[in-house]
Amino acid sequence: MKATRIPLNLASEPFRRDRPLLAGSAVAAVLLLVVLVVQVMAILREREAAAEAREMLAGLNREITEVNQRVARLEGELRKPANAAVLERSAFLNVLLQRKGISWTRLFGDLEEVFPHNVRLVTIRPAVTAAGPVQLEMVVGAQTPEPVIQLLRQLEGSKVFSRTEVLSSAPPTQNDPLYRYRVSVNYAQQL
Numbered sequence: 001m002k003a004t005r006i007p008l009n010l011a012s013e014p015f016r017r018d019r020p021l022l023a024g025s026a027v028a029a030v031l032l033l034v035v036l037v038v039q040v041m042a043i044l045r046e047r048e049a050a051a052e053a054r055e056m057l058a059g060l061n062r063e064i065t066e067v068n069q070r071v072a073r074l075e076g077e078l079r080k081p082a083n084a085a086v087l088e089r090s091a092f093l094n095v096l097l098q099r100k101g102i103s104w105t106r107l108f109g110d111l112e113e114v115f116p117h118n119v120r121l122v123t124i125r126p127a128v129t130a131a132g133p134v135q136l137e138m139v140v141g142a143q144t145p146e147p148v149i150q151l152l153r154q155l156e157g158s159k160v161f162s163r164t165e166v167l168s169s170a171p172p173t174q175n176d177p178l179y180r181y182r183v184s185v186n187y188a189q190q191l
Contacts (some may be wrong), residue, residue: 102126102134114154118147120178134187141178148181160188
Protein backbone atom coordinates (compact mmCIF):
# COMPACT_ATOMS: atom_id res chain seq x y z
CA MET A 1 0.00 0.00 0.00
CA LYS A 2 0.96 3.33 -0.71
CA ALA A 3 1.16 5.91 2.01
CA THR A 4 -0.85 9.09 1.57
CA ARG A 5 0.37 12.25 3.02
CA ILE A 6 -1.94 14.23 5.12
CA PRO A 7 -0.80 17.79 5.75
CA LEU A 8 -0.92 18.43 9.41
CA ASN A 9 -0.13 21.72 11.16
CA LEU A 10 0.82 21.15 14.69
CA ALA A 11 0.96 24.88 15.56
CA SER A 12 -1.68 26.25 17.85
CA GLU A 13 -2.62 28.89 15.20
CA PRO A 14 -2.57 28.27 11.51
CA PHE A 15 -0.05 30.16 9.35
CA ARG A 16 -1.41 33.34 7.77
CA ARG A 17 0.04 35.88 5.41
CA ASP A 18 -0.39 39.05 7.51
CA ARG A 19 2.76 40.87 6.40
CA PRO A 20 1.23 42.69 3.35
CA LEU A 21 -1.76 43.73 5.44
CA LEU A 22 0.49 45.06 8.22
CA ALA A 23 2.72 46.88 5.73
CA GLY A 24 -0.31 48.50 4.05
CA SER A 25 -1.72 49.52 7.43
CA ALA A 26 1.62 51.07 8.40
CA VAL A 27 1.78 53.08 5.14
CA ALA A 28 -1.83 54.26 5.62
CA ALA A 29 -1.07 55.25 9.22
CA VAL A 30 1.99 57.25 8.11
CA LEU A 31 -0.06 58.99 5.36
CA LEU A 32 -2.82 59.83 7.83
CA LEU A 33 -0.23 61.16 10.27
CA VAL A 34 1.22 63.42 7.51
CA VAL A 35 -2.29 64.67 6.63
CA LEU A 36 -2.95 65.35 10.32
CA VAL A 37 0.27 67.36 10.63
CA VAL A 38 -0.60 69.39 7.49
CA GLN A 39 -4.10 70.06 8.81
CA VAL A 40 -2.81 71.15 12.22
CA MET A 41 -0.31 73.52 10.54
CA ALA A 42 -3.08 74.98 8.35
CA ILE A 43 -5.32 75.46 11.38
CA LEU A 44 -2.51 77.23 13.26
CA ARG A 45 -1.84 79.52 10.27
CA GLU A 46 -5.55 80.37 10.00
CA ARG A 47 -5.70 81.06 13.72
CA GLU A 48 -2.72 83.45 13.42
CA ALA A 49 -4.31 85.21 10.42
CA ALA A 50 -7.62 85.54 12.30
CA ALA A 51 -5.79 86.98 15.32
CA GLU A 52 -4.04 89.53 13.06
CA ALA A 53 -7.36 90.42 11.43
CA ARG A 54 -9.02 90.88 14.84
CA GLU A 55 -6.11 93.05 15.96
CA MET A 56 -6.32 95.18 12.80
CA LEU A 57 -10.10 95.49 13.18
CA ALA A 58 -9.72 96.58 16.79
CA GLY A 59 -7.18 99.22 15.69
CA LEU A 60 -9.54 100.50 12.99
CA ASN A 61 -12.41 100.63 15.48
CA ARG A 62 -10.22 102.68 17.84
CA GLU A 63 -9.38 105.08 14.97
CA ILE A 64 -13.08 105.40 14.06
CA THR A 65 -13.92 106.15 17.68
CA GLU A 66 -11.19 108.81 17.83
CA VAL A 67 -12.38 110.42 14.57
CA ASN A 68 -16.00 110.42 15.78
CA GLN A 69 -14.91 112.08 19.02
CA ARG A 70 -12.98 114.74 17.05
CA VAL A 71 -15.99 115.35 14.78
CA ALA A 72 -18.28 115.70 17.80
CA ARG A 73 -15.83 118.13 19.41
CA LEU A 74 -15.59 120.22 16.21
CA GLU A 75 -19.37 120.22 15.75
CA GLY A 76 -19.69 121.39 19.33
CA GLU A 77 -17.30 124.26 18.56
CA LEU A 78 -19.31 125.21 15.48
CA ARG A 79 -22.57 125.25 17.45
CA LYS A 80 -21.27 127.83 19.92
CA PRO A 81 -22.96 131.21 19.56
CA ALA A 82 -19.60 132.94 19.09
CA ASN A 83 -18.96 130.92 15.93
CA ALA A 84 -22.44 131.33 14.43
CA ALA A 85 -21.48 134.58 12.69
CA VAL A 86 -18.44 132.95 11.08
CA LEU A 87 -20.55 130.01 9.93
CA GLU A 88 -23.18 132.33 8.41
CA ARG A 89 -20.47 134.36 6.67
CA SER A 90 -18.91 131.18 5.32
CA ALA A 91 -22.28 130.03 3.92
CA PHE A 92 -22.81 133.47 2.38
CA LEU A 93 -19.38 133.39 0.74
CA ASN A 94 -20.02 129.89 -0.61
CA VAL A 95 -23.24 131.09 -2.25
CA LEU A 96 -21.37 134.04 -3.77
CA LEU A 97 -18.70 131.72 -5.13
CA GLN A 98 -21.36 129.49 -6.66
CA ARG A 99 -23.01 132.49 -8.29
CA LYS A 100 -19.64 133.66 -9.56
CA GLY A 101 -19.17 130.18 -11.03
CA ILE A 102 -22.06 130.67 -13.47
CA SER A 103 -20.75 131.23 -16.97
CA TRP A 104 -22.58 134.34 -18.15
CA THR A 105 -21.30 133.90 -21.70
CA ARG A 106 -22.72 130.40 -21.88
CA LEU A 107 -25.97 131.53 -20.21
CA PHE A 108 -26.54 134.31 -22.74
CA GLY A 109 -25.58 131.96 -25.59
CA ASP A 110 -28.20 129.45 -24.44
CA LEU A 111 -30.80 132.20 -24.06
CA GLU A 112 -29.99 133.53 -27.53
CA GLU A 113 -30.89 130.15 -29.01
CA VAL A 114 -34.43 130.18 -27.56
CA PHE A 115 -35.31 133.90 -27.52
CA PRO A 116 -37.40 135.12 -30.45
CA HIS A 117 -36.01 138.22 -32.17
CA ASN A 118 -38.87 140.43 -30.98
CA VAL A 119 -38.61 139.61 -27.24
CA ARG A 120 -36.42 141.80 -25.07
CA LEU A 121 -34.63 140.58 -21.93
CA VAL A 122 -35.11 143.37 -19.39
CA THR A 123 -33.53 141.84 -16.27
CA ILE A 124 -32.12 138.48 -15.25
CA ARG A 125 -31.23 137.18 -11.80
CA PRO A 126 -29.74 133.69 -11.27
CA ALA A 127 -30.11 131.81 -8.00
CA VAL A 128 -28.40 128.57 -7.06
CA THR A 129 -30.80 126.20 -5.34
CA ALA A 130 -29.84 123.59 -2.75
CA ALA A 131 -30.69 120.79 -5.19
CA GLY A 132 -28.09 122.05 -7.67
CA PRO A 133 -29.83 123.53 -10.72
CA VAL A 134 -29.62 127.24 -11.39
CA GLN A 135 -32.96 129.02 -11.28
CA LEU A 136 -33.29 132.11 -13.46
CA GLU A 137 -35.77 134.83 -12.70
CA MET A 138 -36.16 137.01 -15.78
CA VAL A 139 -38.27 139.98 -16.79
CA VAL A 140 -38.96 139.89 -20.51
CA GLY A 141 -40.83 142.36 -22.64
CA ALA A 142 -42.48 142.40 -26.09
CA GLN A 143 -44.79 144.61 -28.15
CA THR A 144 -47.47 141.87 -28.06
CA PRO A 145 -48.00 138.79 -25.84
CA GLU A 146 -47.59 136.27 -28.71
CA PRO A 147 -43.75 136.41 -28.89
CA VAL A 148 -43.55 135.86 -25.12
CA ILE A 149 -45.80 132.79 -25.46
CA GLN A 150 -43.50 131.57 -28.22
CA LEU A 151 -40.52 132.13 -25.87
CA LEU A 152 -42.20 130.09 -23.13
CA ARG A 153 -42.79 127.20 -25.55
CA GLN A 154 -39.18 127.30 -26.71
CA LEU A 155 -37.92 127.35 -23.11
CA GLU A 156 -40.02 124.27 -22.30
CA GLY A 157 -38.78 122.48 -25.44
CA SER A 158 -35.13 123.28 -24.76
CA LYS A 159 -32.64 120.75 -23.38
CA VAL A 160 -31.04 123.20 -20.92
CA PHE A 161 -34.18 124.96 -19.63
CA SER A 162 -37.06 123.36 -17.73
CA ARG A 163 -39.97 124.11 -15.37
CA THR A 164 -40.91 127.43 -16.87
CA GLU A 165 -43.37 129.44 -14.81
CA VAL A 166 -44.88 132.89 -15.38
CA LEU A 167 -44.84 134.68 -12.02
CA SER A 168 -46.52 137.94 -13.05
CA SER A 169 -47.38 140.09 -16.04
CA ALA A 170 -47.95 143.79 -16.65
CA PRO A 171 -49.64 145.49 -19.62
CA PRO A 172 -47.99 148.42 -21.42
CA THR A 173 -48.10 151.84 -19.78
CA GLN A 174 -47.54 155.37 -21.09
CA ASN A 175 -43.89 155.24 -20.00
CA ASP A 176 -43.25 151.62 -21.08
CA PRO A 177 -44.84 150.38 -24.33
CA LEU A 178 -43.94 146.69 -23.66
CA TYR A 179 -45.93 143.85 -22.19
CA ARG A 180 -43.74 142.71 -19.28
CA TYR A 181 -43.64 139.19 -17.88
CA ARG A 182 -41.71 137.96 -14.88
CA VAL A 183 -40.65 134.39 -15.67
CA SER A 184 -38.93 131.73 -13.55
CA VAL A 185 -37.07 128.90 -15.29
CA ASN A 186 -34.59 126.19 -14.26
CA TYR A 187 -31.29 126.28 -16.10
CA ALA A 188 -29.23 123.11 -16.35
CA GLN A 189 -25.77 124.66 -16.43
CA GLN A 190 -23.58 122.49 -14.24
CA LEU A 191 -21.31 124.41 -11.88
